[in-house]
Amino acid sequence: MFASLHCDNENVTAKTLAELGEFGLISLVQESLGSSDYVLIGSGDDAAHIATADGTYLVSTDLLIEGQHFRRDWSSANDIGRKAIAVNLSDINAMGGVATALTVGLAAPGDLEVAWLRELLAGMVAECDKVGAHIVGGDVSAADHVILSITTMGDAERPVPRSGAQPGDVVAVVGELGMAGAGLGALSRGFRSPKAAVDRQRVPEPPYAAGPVASAAGATSLIDVSDGLIADLGHIAKASNVAIDVSSAAFEIPDAVQTVASALGGMDPLGFVLTGAEDYALVGTFGSTEAVPEGWRPIGRVQTGTGVTVDGQPYENAAGFEHWR
Amino acid sequence: MFASLHCDNENVTAKTLAELGEFGLISLVQESLGSSDYVLIGSGDDAAHIATADGTYLVSTDLLIEGQHFRRDWSSANDIGRKAIAVNLSDINAMGGVATALTVGLAAPGDLEVAWLRELLAGMVAECDKVGAHIVGGDVSAADHVILSITTMGDAERPVPRSGAQPGDVVAVVGELGMAGAGLGALSRGFRSPKAAVDRQRVPEPPYAAGPVASAAGATSLIDVSDGLIADLGHIAKASNVAIDVSSAAFEIPDAVQTVASALGGMDPLGFVLTGAEDYALVGTFGSTEAVPEGWRPIGRVQTGTGVTVDGQPYENAAGFEHWR
Numbered sequence: 001m002f003a004s005l006h007c008d009n010e011n012v013t014a015k016t017l018a019e020l021g022e023f024g025l026i027s028l029v030q031e032s033l034g035s036s037d038y039v040l041i042g043s044g045d046d047a048a049h050i051a052t053a054d055g056t057y058l059v060s061t062d063l064l065i066e067g068q069h070f071r072r073d074w075s076s077a078n079d080i081g082r083k084a085i086a087v088n089l090s091d092i093n094a095m096g097g098v099a100t101a102l103t104v105g106l107a108a109p110g111d112l113e114v115a116w117l118r119e120l121l122a123g124m125v126a127e128c129d130k131v132g133a134h135i136v137g138g139d140v141s142a143a144d145h146v147i148l149s150i151t152t153m154g155d156a157e158r159p160v161p162r163s164g165a166q167p168g169d170v171v172a173v174v175g176e177l178g179m180a181g182a183g184l185g186a187l188s189r190g191f192r193s194p195k196a197a198v199d200r201q202r203v204p205e206p207p208y209a210a211g212p213v214a215s216a217a218g219a220t221s222l223i224d225v226s227d228g229l230i231a232d233l234g235h236i237a238k239a240s241n242v243a244i245d246v247s248s249a250a251f252e253i254p255d256a257v258q259t260v261a262s263a264l265g266g267m268d269p270l271g272f273v274l275t276g277a278e279d280y281a282l283v284g285t286f287g288s289t290e291a292v293p294e295g296w297r298p299i300g301r302v303q304t305g306t307g308v309t310v311d312g313q314p315y316e317n318a319a320g321f322e323h324w325r
Numbered sequence: 326m327f328a329s330l331h332c333d334n335e336n337v338t339a340k341t342l343a344e345l346g347e348f349g350l351i352s353l354v355q356e357s358l359g360s361s362d363y364v365l366i367g368s369g370d371d372a373a374h375i376a377t378a379d380g381t382y383l384v385s386t387d388l389l390i391e392g393q394h395f396r397r398d399w400s401s402a403n404d405i406g407r408k409a410i411a412v413n414l415s416d417i418n419a420m421g422g423v424a425t426a427l428t429v430g431l432a433a434p435g436d437l438e439v440a441w442l443r444e445l446l447a448g449m450v451a452e453c454d455k456v457g458a459h460i461v462g463g464d465v466s467a468a469d470h471v472i473l474s475i476t477t478m479g480d481a482e483r484p485v486p487r488s489g490a491q492p493g494d495v496v497a498v499v500g501e502l503g504m505a506g507a508g509l510g511a512l513s514r515g516f517r518s519p520k521a522a523v524d525r526q527r528v529p530e531p532p533y534a535a536g537p538v539a540s541a542a543g544a545t546s547l548i549d550v551s552d553g554l555i556a557d558l559g560h561i562a563k564a565s566n567v568a569i570d571v572s573s574a575a576f577e578i579p580d581a582v583q584t585v586a587s588a589l590g591g592m593d594p595l596g597f598v599l600t601g602a603e604d605y606a607l608v609g610t611f612g613s614t615e616a617v618p619e620g621w622r623p624i625g626r627v628q629t630g631t632g633v634t635v636d637g638q639p640y641e642n643a644a645g646f647e648h649w650r
Contacts, residue, residue, distance in 0.1 A: 016437060052380045
């Protein structure tokens with residue numbers, strides 16, 4: 001779903017989409033969004049929460065376009081299928097829900113190999129199986145590149161939005177951080193190792209069970225780390241109207257991240273952990289240390305104010321990925 | 326959603342997507358579809374019907390790709406936005422339901438004008454407003470062409486599938502037939518008139534209220550005319566395991582269709598009515614003439630057997646549109 005809520009950069013003078021930028025376009029689309037009694041949680045969260053005549057469901061959608069989100073020379077069809085589903089299931093996880101049903105839009109060029117498509121679909125189904133979700137329908141079309149459009153529906157007993165963090169809450173994370181970003185760094189320079197990081201860039205391993213656990217534990221806010229930890233904590237801070245400070249000492253640097261940071265000329269490995277995208281870990285806030293579920297790592301505190309800091313200081317270079325840049 | 330159910334052409338020898346064809350790809354995807362207790366109506370209908378923990382909803386998805394489904398030199402941005410939403414709302418209408426919530430995936434090239442995007446979004450919202458539905462979220466990306474991926478959710482008290490037609494049922498239709506196809510014929514030859522037909526190709530006018538009315542009237546099957554009347558009746562016939570015969574005398578030929586047929590060299594105008602795509606009329610079956618709702622036109626009968634006939638004879642040239650051909 002949309003990465004951020006109520007963006008400020010209303011670039012009314014932009015003539016083209018490239019000038020407007022990704023967040024400007026999201027702003028433009030958000031102006032078109034409707035609200036009504038049955039929109040319980042609307043745009044700007046990981047998923048929307050919608051009422052039916054007799055119940056509720058969560059829904060989230062993601063577009064994945066060849067060249068923008070995946071490369072056929074970097075990843076197998078199976079891996080592309082798994083990742084496409086994983087990023088969608090993660091959105092439902094990030095609401096504290098369990099995904100149940102998905103629709104798939106698939107467009108592709110005529111010269112695409114059928115064997116590649118079979119592998120793509122097998123990867124999709126394998127990832128769905130991890131949470132017991134099913135593809136229930138879709139649409140196909142011709143296109144110049146492979147395009148995947150996935151919409152995921154799910155259930156949550158108590159959906160957890162981004163907007164409930166309170167000053168004094170403990171910030172905690174579950175899942176890997178920095179691995180996918182380090183893998184992207186390696187692949188971008190033509191490396192195919194370290195395998196652990198490259199594999200994670202190709203296929204994330206979201207902690208699927210953790211979202212419902214966080215919901216049951218009373219999490220006050222929740223988001224998945226898709227844009228990078230600092231950027232995604234920024235979405236919580238903004239939606240909740242609070243500040244968040246994280247402690248650099250709270251993080252372990254995975255070996256593979258350390259290896260990539262060294263190989264790329266002595267970069268700070270903490271940078272991958274704090275700003276690397278696409279790990280699909282979960283980060284949330286809890287009312288007390290005791291409320292943090294087992295397996296989650298406390299990394300900071302919610303405070304009054306705005307913005308995200310590391311050890312009390314602004315963190316440089318914290319911008320997430322943006323299209324048309 | 327997918328145009329057809331349980332396709333037969335399992336082309337296991339095809340090496341490329343172009344060889345496999347659209348229906349072969351749909352078959353391939355359908356092999357990947359899952360089923361479970363909460364999938365009340367699955368793939369192969371206009372929309373899926375899904376159970377939540379406490380209720381149910383309908384969901385359908387459509388991909389619309391520049392050059393395949395619309396052309397920026399043929400239609401205004403507003404018209405493209407309206408049509409993109411209309412074809413989706415029609416899928417919910419075709420289940421006898423009312424659309425409530427939509428997600429929109431939007432990809433576009435960087436040089437696209439912001440003014441065009443604003444018009445597109447305004448068209449989308451205007452069409453949603455016709456049924457009281459709202460866009461509740463989405464995703465954006467860069468791409469070489471404009472790509473729209475729309476998923477629509479809705480409610481139905483009694484969803485009407487394609488599979489319930491019984492021998493002896495009356496076949497009836499509501500809405501326009503042949504206008505959009507005639508408009509496409511005109512546009513394809515470089516004409517910009519007759520306006521009534523060209524306008525309908527640019528923006529359909531689905532009979533939105535008619536789906537829930539048909540459901541309440543006890544319709545035994547229902548589908549929207551997206552591929553062409555004969556092709557879509559073929560989907561009902563196949564899903565219901567029946568034959569359908571329509572009477573050519575039952576149809577009125579709109580003036581604009583007559584005009585296009587003459588201008589294009591004396592084509593049979595009935596061809597547009599019987600095989601023209603994208604009108605988004607509704608056609609369904611009812612247990613008796615008395616059960617047919619007001620405003621619907623009886624056009625034929627359900628019989629034992631298979632396939633669709635016109636005046637008892639197979640109709641030539643009844644194939645619908647297919648990608649990669």
